[in-house]
Amino acid sequence: MSALGVVGGVLQPLLVAAGAPLLVGVTRQVRARLEGRAGPGVGQPWRDLRKLLRKEAITPRGTSEVFRLAPLVLVATTLVVAVVVPFVTTDSALDPVADLFAVVALLALGTVAVALAGLDTGTAFGGMGASREMTIIALVEPTLLVAIFALSVRVGSTNLASIVASTLHDPARVISPVSLLAAVALIVVIVAETGRLPVDNPATHLELTMVHEAMVLEYAGPDLALVELASAMRLTVFLGLLANLFLPWGIATTATALAVLGGVLAFALKVTLLGAVLAVGEVFLAKLRLFRVPELLAGSFLLALLAVAASFFLA
């Protein structure tokens, strides 16, 4: 464990936890402005969270521990990912966990916990949301694994820190077909996994179409605050992963104060830009029919697979 790794391990979760609601605020604000509304301001998600955290904790009758533990599991797994993935520094605090398979498994664990909580409530919407989420995640997980695996083939290691470091040393790799195919695949699965348009609309609670909102419909008070915070953090983590796997510039490689400050600023800038681009894209997209979603995800899986094939044969 190097000094750089420790600095990253302390800074990254703080940055992600504090910045995630702001990122959601930025995306909502960008959307509101483009739709001709004034918008509630960037700080609104934090104000919402503060309000929810002050409320009394209440759970529906008949729910078990699964329902109560799911928000904690969701936040905890996302925090661990925020600690280990190279966002601000190239070194990781817990190097063995900064592995492609471990990180994807942690993220999937959070999703499964929420789906189980949705089933645990026993309501129609909870079960419906859980079943839809499982349909999506069944195609998202393999694509996520295969797309990042395509990048790791050239490096010879599935450690995310070494993938980022090697892209930093050899910038020409970014415009290879392997990177391009993997990037397109990753963008599609990130949109699907974080429940954005065209897969899921985070702004509505329409019974027939909602996926993520249906699962967390029964949460209230501090639990809902945790779920909201965790989904904002997951969005940040996914966008950060996308940014640093393909455009790692600005990340701190030494433990000096200036380099670390640069790393923090670069990470914040990249993630905010990606969030704004996502919001602009959402304005122009309509929600896809649920039956068309597997089609979209199968396409992204094919692109990821072609990226792996190309990394073996074109090189």
Added chain:
Amino acid sequence: MSDTTYTQLLDLACGGLLLTAVLVLWRRELAVIIRVFALQGVALAALVGVLAARESSVELGAVAVGLLVLRAGVLPWLLYRALVGAGPALRETRPLVNVAASLLAAAVLALLAYAVAQPLVALAPAPATHAVPVGLTVVLIGFFVLVTRRRALSQLVGFLLLDNGITAIGFLTTSGIGLLVELGVSLDVLLAVLVLQILTTRMRETFGEADLDELRELHD
């Protein structure tokens, strides 16, 4: 041109070929498919252009320009005219195999192409021959589009995809098969598209639509 830039540009053009072939399979709107096909023509011309720059061959450069005009200009324009003539009712293809399954089939076809092309690559390992599996994948995807689509126009795109793949393989393995042969092949393709376009129009006039399955049934 240095070795690494050459390899990178070549790989990038091949990536473009592959991506556009997948997009043709992915999208449903015929107008989008035609636009993607035009993009593939650009990628193919870029591929030949890179080879021409590598070998400093004026003849190959002329072929690249010709390919650009034919495959990114004339053929998409002809297809677009056929689409406009068909009216708004024919905007969506109804494939025999649904899109998700055909995308997974394309993944299998890509792996098959890589497996089959290995002996070819082993004959003369070079950056250009390493990209042969990409051309073969485009050929197989084109063939798949040809057999699983119902609309005459999307079958036509499948046929042209097949031809794009064959052309790509030809240039990647032999670095040009002579201006005369290439000219002959290009004219052949142009003629085929013209004939098929007329055929499609006739079919629509006779049967009211260009669904080829309709031809299997007897009509008064």
